[in-house]
Structures are given as structure tokens and as C-alpha cells.
Amino acid sequence: MPPNLTFAPQDVVPSGAINAKAVSPVANAAAASGTEILTVRNLSKIFGPKPERAAELVKQGLGRDEVFKRTGNMVAVNDVSLSVKAGEIFVIMGLSGSGKSTLVRLLNRLIEPTSGQVVLEGRDIAPMSTVELRDVRRKKMAMVFQSFALLPNRTVIDNISYGLEVGGMKKAERYEIARAALTRVGLGSYEKLLPGELSGGMQQRVGLARALAVNPSVLLMDEAFSALDPLIRHEMQTELLRLQKQEQRTIVFISHDIEEAIKIGGRIGIMKDGCLIQVGTPAELIQSPADDYVRDFFRHVDVSRFLKAEGLLAKVERGVISADVGAPAEHYVNQLIDSGVECGYVCDPSGRYQGCVTPASLHKTGARPLREALLKDLKTVSPDSDLHELAAIALSQEHDVPVLDASGMLAGVVSCRTILKQVMERRAA
Numbered sequence: 395m396p397p398n399l400t401f402a403p404q405d406v407v408p409s410g411a412i413n414a415k416a417v418s419p420v421a422n423a424a425a426a427s428g429t430e431i432l433t434v435r436n437l438s439k440i441f442g443p444k445p446e447r448a449a450e451l452v453k454q455g456l457g458r459d460e461v462f463k464r465t466g467n468m469v470a471v472n473d474v475s476l477s478v479k480a481g482e483i484f485v486i487m488g489l490s491g492s493g494k495s496t497l498v499r500l501l502n503r504l505i506e507p508t509s510g511q512v513v514l515e516g517r518d519i520a521p522m523s524t525v526e527l528r529d530v531r532r533k534k535m536a537m538v539f540q541s542f543a544l545l546p547n548r549t550v551i552d553n554i555s556y557g558l559e560v561g562g563m564k565k566a567e568r569y570e571i572a573r574a575a576l577t578r579v580g581l582g583s584y585e586k587l588l589p590g591e592l593s594g595g596m597q598q599r600v601g602l603a604r605a606l607a608v609n610p611s612v613l614l615m616d617e618a619f620s621a622l623d624p625l626i627r628h629e630m631q632t633e634l635l636r637l638q639k640q641e642q643r644t645i646v647f648i649s650h651d652i653e654e655a656i657k658i659g660g661r662i663g664i665m666k667d668g669c670l671i672q673v674g675t676p677a678e679l680i681q682s683p684a685d686d687y688v689r690d691f692f693r694h695v696d697v698s699r700f701l702k703a704e705g706l707l708a709k710v711e712r713g714v715i716s717a718d719v720g721a722p723a724e725h726y727v728n729q730l731i732d733s734g735v736e737c738g739y740v741c742d743p744s745g746r747y748q749g750c751v752t753p754a755s756l757h758k759t760g761a762r763p764l765r766e767a768l769l770k771d772l773k774t775v776s777p778d779s780d781l782h783e784l785a786a787i788a789l790s791q792e793h794d795v796p797v798l799d800a801s802g803m804l805a806g807v808v809s810c811r812t813i814l815k816q817v818m819e820r821r822a823a
Contacts (some may be wrong), residue, residue: 429479429480430477430478430479430480431478431479431480431514431515431611431612431644432477432478432501432512432513432514432515432612432644432646433476433477433478433511433512433513434474434475434476434477434501434510434511434512434513435475435510435511435512435513436473436474436475436509436510436511437471437473437474437475437497437500437507437509437510437511437512438452438469438471438472438473438474438507438508438509438510439469439470439471439493439496439497439500439505439507439508439668440467440468440469440470440508441467441468441470442465442466442467442468443466443467444465444467445467445508447465447467448461448465448467448469449508449509451464451465452469452472452473457667458472458667458668469667469668470493470496470668471493471496471497471500471507471668472493472667472668472669473510473669474493474497474510474665474668474669474670475670476663476670476673478612478644478646479644480642480644481642481643481644482644482645482660482661483634483638483643483645483647483658483659483660484645484646484647484659484660484661484662484663485647485648485649485654485655485658485659485661485662485663486498486646486647486648486649486662486663486665487648487649487650487651487652487655487662487663487664487665487691488650488664488665488666489650489666490650491667492665492666492667492668493665493667493668493669494648494649494650494665495616495617495648496668497648497665498614498616498646498648499616500512501535501612501614501646502519502527502530502531502535502537502614503519503520503522503527504537507520514530514534514535514611514612515534515611532557532560532561532608533561533608533609533610534610534611534612535610535611535612535613535614536557536604536605536606536608536610536612536613536614537605537613537614537615537616538598538601538602538604538605538613538614538615538616538618539601539616539618540616540617540618540620540621541621542589542594542597542598542600542601543601544589544597544600544601544604545589546588546589546590547588548588548589549585549586549587549588550576550581550584550585550586550587550588550589550592550600551569551572551573551576551585551586553589553600553604554572554575554576554600554603554604554607555568555569555571555572555607556604557604557607557608558571558572558607558608561608568607571607572585572603572607573585575603575604575606575607576600576603578603578606578637579599579600579602579603579606579633579637580599580633581596581599581600581603584596593626594621594622594623594626595622595623595626595629595630598618598619598622598626598630599630599633601618602618602630602633602634606637606643611644612644612645612646613643613644613645613646614645614646614648615645615646615647615648616648617648617649617650618630618647618648619631619654620649620650620651627654631654631657631658634658635657635658638658647659652691652692652695653695655676656676656679656680656695656697656700657700659676660675661673661674661675662674662675662676662679664679664687664688664691666687671684671685671687671688672684672685672688675705676697676700676701676705677700677701677702677705677706678705679691679692680692680697680700680701681701681705681816696820697781697820698780698781698782698785698816698817698820699780699781699782700780701780701781701816702777702778702779702780702781703775703776703777703778703779703780703784703795703797703808704777704778704797704805706781706784706808706812706813706816707777707797707805707806707807707808708806708807708808708809709805709806710739710804710806710807712733714738714739714740714741714804715738715739715740715741715751716741716742716743716745717740717741717742717743717764718742718743718764719740719742719748719763719764719765719768720763720764720765721763721764722760722761722762722763722764723751723755723756723759723760723761723762723763723764723766723767724756724757724759724760724761725764726738726751726756726764727753727756727757730751730752730753730756731753736752736753736793737750737751737752737769737793737794738750738751738752739796739804739807740764740768741803741804745803745804746801746802746803747774747796747798747802747803747804748765748768749765749768749769749772750768750769750772750793750796751764751767751768751769752769752793755767755768755769769793771791772791772793772796773787773790773791773795774795774796774797774798775787775795775796775797775798775808776797776798776799776800777797777799777805779797781813781816781817781820784808784813785813785814785817787813788810788813788814791810792810793810794807794808794809794810795807795808795809795810795813
């Protein structure tokens with residue numbers, strides 16, 4: 395009898411994304427485990443006099459415009475709850491006036507909330523004193539602004555080290571940290587220049603380096619790239635992803651651009667009229683929008699390049715043949731036929747994927763080694779392969795597409811039916 399033989403049906407329903415990103419060695423234990431580092435509970439902000447009256451009307455179900463007409467109060471953020479995991483980029487997006495920029499300023503109490511909680515690493519920031527809050531902003535929750543917010547009369551290195559200077563760090567030590575941060579954003583030779591001598595993209599890199607220098611638990615970025623030219627903006631997005639891959643920072647990123655959001659966001663929260671409408675991965679939002687408002691964000695975007703194999707695959711809970719590929723192929727014929735599936739996925743004893751077999755290929759190979767029964771032309775993909783690549787493969791082969799992680803292990807499969815369904819939905823939209 396062959397060892398450890400199980401089979402999976404040919405058409406499997408996707409069961410969610412598998413995270414194939416390796417955790418950086420510098421990431422902390424919380425990032426490695428995906429622990430919640432920032433939690434927002436029922437957070438609201440109502441601008442204007444007597445917000446209690448406006449809050450009562452909101453509870454009665456009145457919309458933002460009607461509340462404003464009756465009270466003169468603006469409901470900027472309405473009962474928002476969310477959590478951010480250590481090591482992820484969480485994007486908050488929405489149209490102008492949706493409340494996203496107000497929300498990010500509530501996170502570090504640049505704006506005082508009307509009600510609700512913001513809990514950072516287990517501590518509610520609401521009851522903190524001014525001194526405690528200043529310490530949190532300087533060490534735990536740094537911010538990168540759209541306007542760069544650099545001090546024009548200070549050199550690049552002095553801008554980057556400013557937060558460390560305010561904290562009382564000696565010049566030699568803070569310069570050493572600032573230079574390291576500057577090198578990480580690709581501006582290692584510009585430390586003596588003034589901000590006015592730099593391009594917009596370079597100034598934004600300095601702003602990012604300044605935030606990184608204090609090594610914050612959470613990095614807040616309020617439309618940090620929206621003022622940049624398209625090419626520079628693309629470069630900064632790529633730079634942020636590069637740094638994230640190396641360091642696994644926890645980032646809350648505000649954006650009004652859906653393409654930017656789905657390019658950099660691990661998860662995205664979409665806001666409308668101060669309310670958080672839906673939170674999910676880009677694939678979840680694309681495939682299962684909560685309403686027409688969410689759906690409309692993707693209407694004019696080619697989302698095929700953002701739909702990745704990791705978001706469409708299903709784990710193979712049955713269907714993995716763990717065997718030495720030198721074993722006789724005929725040992726597996728009857729079990730495969732009895733299982734009623736069309737193919738099995740062969741992995742060696744260490745778990746590395748070797749290939750796919752069918753009853754016909756096993757029967758034809760007979761007593762010869764199992765490796766000779768492996769289908770020669772079955773293509774595999776990585777978790778970050780997009781729908782375009784998947785569609786090209788699905789049209790050229792009849793079996794599901796195996797997805798392999800960076801170590802060559804079988805992460806799961808994407809069924810051809812799922813791929814073609816997604817392609818047809820994109821065309822219909």
C-alpha cells in the first residue's frame with residue numbers, strides 16, 4: 395500500500411488567501427504572529443456645538459446631511475471600528491469628504507474624538523496626559539504628511555533627526571540613526587542639502603526617513619504620495635513596498651486612489667459619509683463588494699492585475715500524494731480511480747511539489763517509476779501571479795493550476811472554472 399494517499403475533487407471552491415510573504419528578520423514577534431497592534435472601537439467625531447444632539451439623531455438613523463441641516467453639526471467619523479495587525483499595510487480610502495483624513499488624525503489624537511476608543515499596543519490613548527501623548531506621537535505612532543512638513547531652514551539630516559533631537563538624543567547618535575534611515579530611502583548622499591534643493595519626490599523620501607528614524611510601532615501616512623507627479627508617485631509606492639518587504643512595518647495609509655490602495659494594501663477599509671462601509675483584502679473587495687458604492691470604485695480599473703493566485707486558490711485538503719517518485723506508478727491507480735477525482739498532486743516526503751498525475755498517466759506508466767507518470771505540460775504559478783497569467787494557463791490546460799510558495803511547497807490550486815468565472819465577470823463589468 396502506498397503511504398499517505400489522499401485525493402481532492404477536481405473543482406474546489408476557493409477558501410481564501412494564503413499569505414506567502416516571508417516575515418522579515420527585523421520584524422517583531424507581534425508582526426510574525428499577525429497580532430492586533432492598533433484597535434479602534436466605535437470611534438466618532440462630530441464637529442460643531444453640542445455634538446450630543448447630533449449623536450442622538452445619528453442613533454435615530456438620520457443621515458449626515460439631515461443631521462447637518464437640523465443641528466449645524468458635521469458628522470465627520472461615525473461609529474468606526476477596525477483593527478490593524480502588526481506588520482500589515484492597512485489602507486483607508488474614500489472620496490473627498492468621506493472622513494478618512496479625520497479618522498487618521500483621531501488615531502493619534504491630533505483631533506480629539508467625540509466618542510470611542512483608540513487602543514495602541516493594549517493602551518487606550520484617550521486618557522493619556524499631554525506628556526504621554528507627545529511621547530506616543532514621537533516614539534510609537536509617527537506620521538508622514540501629504541505636504542512633506544519639512545523644516546526649510548534645516549538640512550536633510552537635521553530634518554530626519556529632529557524627532558530624536560527633541561527626545562534628547564545626543565547629536566552623534568541621532569545622526570547615525572538618521573543616516574541609516576536616509577540610506578534606506580535611497581538618499582544617502584543628500585544629507586547636507588536643504589529641502590528646497592530637493593525635488594518633490596526626494597522631499598517625500600526625507601519625510602518618510604524622518605518617520606522611520608524614530609522606529610515607530612505604527613506609521614501613519616495621510617495621502618503621502620498624492621501631491622507627487624504620477625511617475626514619482628509610482629516610484630514612492632514601489633519604494634514603500636520594498637521597505638515593507640524588508641522590515642514588515644505596520645502602516646495605516648490614507649488614499650483616495652483605488653489603484654494605489656490595491657497596489658500597496660494588504661487590507662483596505664472603504665469609507666463613505668464618515669462610515670466604514672467594508673474592510674477586506676483587495677481580492678475580497680473586488681469579488682464581493684458590500685454595495686454599489688464599493689463596486690463603483692473598481693468599475694474603471696483593470697483589476698485583473700490585482701487579482702492574485704493567493705486570493706483565488708483553495709487549499710488541497712485531500713489530493714496530495716506524499717510519495718517517493720521512484721515508487722511504481724501502478725500502486726496509485728486504483729486509489730485515484732476510487733476517489734472519483736481526475737488528478738492527484740504528488741509531493742515528495744519533504745513536502746515539495748513534484749507534479750500532477752491522472753488515472754490514465756498512472757495506468758500507462760504501470761510498474762515504472764511514478765515520476766514518469768507526471769504530466770509534462772502542467773504549469774504552476776506563484777501566489778502573486780495575476781489573473782492575466784492565470785487565464786492564459788487555464789486556456790491551455792484542462793487541469794487546475796497548482797500554486798507553489800517560495801519553497802516549492804504546494805500552497806493550493808486555482809480551478810480553471812474559478813479563473814474563467816473571474817475573467818467573464820471582469821468583461822461584464
